[in-house]
Amino acid sequence: MTDPKAKILVVDDEEKNVKLMEAILLPRGYTIVTAFNGGEALEKVNDESPDLILLDVMMPVMNGFDVCKELKDDVDTQLIPIVIMTALGDINDRVKGIEAGADDFLTKPVNREELLARIQTSLRLKKTVERKVDKLRGAQDYLARFVPQSVKQQIEENPEAPQLEKSDQDMSALFVDVSGYTKLSEDMRQTADFVVEKYFSRFLDCIHAHEGDVTETSGDGLMVIFPGAAPEKHAVEATKAALEILQRTDDLNEQLNGIFEPISVHIGINSGVALLGPTKLEGTSGARWTYTALGPVINLAARIAGIAQGGTILVGPETARRIEREFSTREIGKKQLKNVRDEVMVYQVVGTAEDGMVST
CATH class of the missing domain: 3.40.50.2300 (Response regulator)
Known part of the structure; x- marks a missing residue:
């Protein structure tokens, strides 16, 4: 026919x-x-x-x-x-x-x-x-939808993508968590995950705009990596993304005022060399692949985020050093962090260099 x-x-x-x-x-x-x-x-x-x-x-x-x-x-x-x-x-x-x-x-x-x-x-x-x-x-x-943006780009450029093999790369890792998530989930019950997802969706654009990739998610948090050849640049981009995340949280709190209780997020950033690439988890029922970063640098970023208060950005000493030209920080003291052998000096990002504040 x-x-x-x-x-x-x-x-x-x-x-x-x-x-x-x-x-x-x-x-x-x-x-x-x-x-x-x-x-x-x-x-x-x-x-x-x-x-x-x-x-x-x-x-x-x-x-x-x-x-x-x-x-x-x-x-x-x-x-x-x-x-x-x-x-x-x-x-x-x-x-x-x-x-x-x-x-x-x-x-x-x-x-x-x-x-x-x-x-x-x-x-x-x-x-x-x-x-x-x-x-x-x-x-x-x-x-x-489940693959980091940088991985998609690499595969599109070269389907064989040999660069996707695990390798040590310098990067900045950012962890963002919802403050008081346990209480939030108890108070809001069915709507807690919906609300958190709405906030995280708002964060995604600014993360990508600063060349970051979300590699892990949980009910109350995101793990984001900022890889790159220029150590200072990706540390700065991670910090810019963190500041925008705080601003977007405030904006969305205002938009949803009277509909949902406002939420607060806290952020930790650390920079250095980590092992980046695919990880295969294999069991009797099958295998699952993830693309993520591993190592002490990543663990320290997560621990730093864990001690941050709502609405604050804490960074490790290496990140603080790399961003000092563009951001003001202040020491909050040496901290003994879980599963970290030595005490670590932790810094809080308090503004941009133009604000006139100095690192101490």
Whole structure:
């Protein structure tokens, strides 16, 4: 059965052959676009987005095999069915067509019934493939929600992505937690997770804007990493993101005033070298992969966040050193943190350098 919406590009350097194709196909409801050489054919594909191409072989400018290969090598056009039409009966020409990626062949002079049958079959197969591709893309988009932005970019640039293997990288790690989450969940019960998710969603844009990636989530917190080749830069970006998170929390508290109780978040940041990459957790029921950072630098960031008060940003000594040109900090003293052997000097971010405050 003819699809009246199907658009067919007919490519042939002889006008009489083009007219013959039009005489057969137009009465069947097909829309016909024409080209008279290989170069023009490529232009028409870009301009018209045909559903199928009937392609002659022997043409000026560019022969049909080269046109076919170029279209099949392009991810944007490789799913368009190409039926090569040739008067040449040599098996070598069919081999060339197959190597170029042709989907089907017709021998000139073209038989009307065979032409219509091959077109219908090719269009039907195209629709089947498109449905499967759409389904795969839908699944890919859904799974992509669970993958850090930087990982998605690396895979898009190189599907093999050797750089995704575990490696030591300098980074800043940020932990943001909801203050008093246990009491919040008891008071709000069913709505607590909904409210926290709403706040965290607001944080996501500013995290990405400062080149951070959320690698772990829990009911009341986020772990964010800021990797990069410039140590001072990613520490500064992490601190900027932290300040914006506090501001967005205040803004959302004001917007939701009278609907939900206001919440407060506290943040800890630490910088240094950590092991970044995929981690495989395997049990008898199967395996689960995560992409995260591990090591003392990350653990210290989490512990620093754990002692922060609501509405404050605490940083480790290395982060404080890296951000001193742009932010003012103050010492809050040496702290003995859980699972950390030595006492650690902890600093609070109190403003930007322009505020006129100095580190102490």
